[in-house]
Amino acid sequence: xxxxxxxxxxxxxxxxxxxxxxxxxxxxxxxxxxxxxxxxxxxxxxxxxxxxxxxxxxxxxxxxxxxxxxxxxxxxxxxxxxxxxxxxxxxxxxxxxxxxxxxxxxxxxxxxxxxxxxxxxxxxxxxxxxxxxxxxxxxxxxxxxxxxxxxxxxxxxxxxxxxxxxxxxxxxxxxxxxxxxxxxxxxxxxxxxxxxxxxxxxxxxxxxxxxxxxxxxxxxxxxxxxxxxxxxxxxxxxxxxxxxxxxxxxxxxxxxxxxxxxxxxxxxxxxxxxxxxx
Numbered sequence: 001x002x003x004x005x006x007x008x009x010x011x012x013x014x015x016x017x018x019x020x021x022x023x024x025x026x027x028x029x030x031x032x033x034x035x036x037x038x039x040x041x042x043x044x045x046x047x048x049x050x051x052x053x054x055x056x057x058x059x060x061x062x063x064x065x066x067x068x069x070x071x072x073x074x075x076x077x078x079x080x081x082x083x084x085x086x087x088x089x090x091x092x093x094x095x096x097x098x099x100x101x102x103x104x105x106x107x108x109x110x111x112x113x114x115x116x117x118x119x120x121x122x123x124x125x126x127x128x129x130x131x132x133x134x135x136x137x138x139x140x141x142x143x144x145x146x147x148x149x150x151x152x153x154x155x156x157x158x159x160x161x162x163x164x165x166x167x168x169x170x171x172x173x174x175x176x177x178x179x180x181x182x183x184x185x186x187x188x189x190x191x192x193x194x195x196x197x198x199x200x201x202x203x204x205x206x207x208x209x210x211x212x213x214x215x216x217x218x219x220x221x222x223x224x225x226x227x228x229x230x231x232x233x234x235x236x237x238x239x240x241x242x243x244x245x246x247x248x249x250x251x252x253x254x255x256x257x258x259x260x261x262x263x264x265x266x267x268x269x270x271x272x273x274x275x276x277x278x
Contacts, residue, residue, distance in 0.1 A: 004134050004136065004137045004139070005136075006111075006119050006134055009061065009062075010132060012057070012061050013061075013109060013121045013132070014121070014130055014132070014143060015057075016053065016054055016057035016058065016061075016109070017054075017107050017109065017121050017122075017123035017130050018123065018130065019053050019057070020049075020050040020053040020054050020091060020107045020123065021050075021107050021123045021124075021125030022125070023046065023049040023050050023052075023053050024046040024049065024050050024092055024098070024105070024107065024125050025125050025126070026046075026049070027044060027045045027046035027049060028046060028098060028101070028125075028126075032044050032045055032046065033045070034099055041095065042095045042096060042099055043071075043095065044092075044095060044098065044099070046092055046098060047070075047071055047091055047092045047095060048071060048091075050091035050092050050107060051069050051070075051071040051072070051089070051091040053091075054069065054089050054091055054107070054109060055067050055069055055072070055089070058087050058089070058109070062087070065085055065086060065087055065111075066083060066086045066087070067086065067087040067089060068080075068086060068087070068088050068089065068221065068253075069089040069090070069091060069221070070089065070090045070091065070219065070221045071091055074253065076251065077248075077250065077251040080248055081248065083248070084113065085111060085112065085113045086111075086112055086248070087109060087110070087111055087112075088109075088110040088111075088112050088117070088220060088221050088224045088225070088247070089108065089109050089110075089221060090106075090107075090108040090198070090219075090221040090222055090224075090225070091107060091108075092105055092106075092107065093105060093106045093107075093108050093197045093198045093221075093222055094106060094196045094197025094198070094199070096196070097196035097197055102196065103124075103126035103127065104124075104126075104195060104196030104197055104199050105124075105125070105126075105196065105197050105199075106122050106123060106124055106125075106197045106198045106199055106202075106226070107121075107122070107123035107125065108120075108121070108122050108123075108198055108221065108222075108224065108225035108226065109121045109122075109225055110221075110224030110225035110227070110228055111228075112224060112247050112248060115246045115247045115248055115249050116135075116244065116246070116247060117135065117224045117225065117227050117228035117231070117247065118134075118135045118136055118228065119132075119133070119134055119135065119228055120132070120133045120135075120224065120225035120226060120227065120228025120229045120232070121133075121225055122198055122199075122202055122225045122226050122229055124199060124202070127144070128144055128145065129142055129143065129144045130142070130143045130144075131143075131151075131202050131205065131226075131229045132229070133205070133225075133228040133229030133230065133231065133232030133233065134228075134232055135228050135231050135232050137232070138232055138234070139232055140205055140229050140230075140232035140233035142202075142206070151205050151206055151207075151229075151232075151233040152207075152233070152234075153233060153234025153235075153263070154207035154233075154234060154235070154262040154263050155234075155263055155265070155266075156210065156262075156263040156266045158266070161187060161188055162187060162188070162189050162190070162191070163183065163187040163190050163191070163210050163211065164190075164191045164192075164193055164208070164209040164210050164211075165180060165183060165190065165191070165192050165193065165209065165210065165211055165212070165213070166193045166194075166195050166200045166203050166204065166208075166209040166211070166212045167180070167192055167193070167194055167195070167200075167212070168194070168195075168196065168200070168214075173215070173216065175215050175216075175276050175278070176213070176215045176216070178276055179213060179215060179273065179275065179276055180192065180213075182273040182276075183213075183272065183273065186271070186272070186273065193208070193209050195209075198222060198223055198225065198226035199226075200212045200226075200260070201223060201226035201227060201229065201230045201235075201237070201260050202226055202229055202230070204230055204235050204260055204261065204262040205226075205229050205230045205232075205233040205235055205262070206233075207262055209262065210261065210262050210263075211259060211260065211261050211262070211268065211272070212259070212260040212261075213259050213260075213272075213275070214255075214257055214258050214259070214260070215257050215275060215276075216257065217254050217255070218254070218255045218258075219253050219254055219255065220247050220248070220253045220254075220255060221253070222255075223237065223245075223255070223260075224247065227245065227260075230260060230262075231264065233262075234262075234263065234264055234265070235260065235261055235262045235263065235264050236260070236261050236264030237258050237259070237260045237261075238258060238259050238260075238261070238268075238269070239256050239257070239258055239259075240256075240257060240258075240259070240274065240275045242269050245258050257275060259272070259275075
């Protein structure tokens with residue numbers, strides 16, 4: 001295998017994510033305040049502190065690569081569509097988990113090229129873990145306590161009857177409940193594993209669950225980094241018609257609904273019921 005072109009960046013990216021995570025924890029351990037953004041989602045001092053650490057670090061490391069962060073106003077599509085590469089950042093995904101103090105929030109940095117994540121770094125500050133996925137090298141690792149271990153692709157037995165579904169702690173609704181009931185009718189046993197933030201895709205990358213159906217809106221920065229980790233580990237993120245999820249392909253940065261799976265080689269669309277109509 002050829003050496004990854006991103007190898008020289010990894011130590012710096014790990015440091016940036018670690019420092020952003022520490023900035024988040026400094027607020028997490030304090031009596032912080034919460035304000036509502038224009039879309040009514042919560043914002044804390046931690047989001048802004050992590051944003052500054054990440055944007056400053058990426059700009060210093062790669063001054064010629066533009067950065068889109070959830071906590072800054074992105075340029076219009078007429079500008080963005082000219083970019084060959086850009087960093088896509090969610091400084092703190094899972095602000096509701098942060099506010100509820102359950103620890104399931106993440107720091108996310110993705111490198112997007114050709115409308116697809118090619119490198120992803122996801123930090124889990126409370127767990128002191130950082131996931132790194134290099135899609136071109138098909139290599140995903142998790143770093144913790146000074147060591148790293150490789151995440152091996154999870155191959156599903158075509159005859160397996162059981163399934164583990166990872167689901168959001170903060171988002172759901174009647175459509176998702178109905179869809180999960182349909183899955184439970186096809187698989188036995190069917191275990192539901194509630195997880196917050198982009199950590200859901202990292203749980204899939206570790207082989208601790210099989211699927212994550214997302215019925216409802218997300219933004220590209222919510223999952224870009226974790227998608228790279230998952231795909232580097234052998235998983236996939238698919239639209240309901242089986243296509244790969246595109247990035248930077250339109251004015252809006254909202255994603256379509258999708259299905260994330262731990263084994264990207266398994267025919268999940270044949271095995272699962274189709275998404276219910278909106």
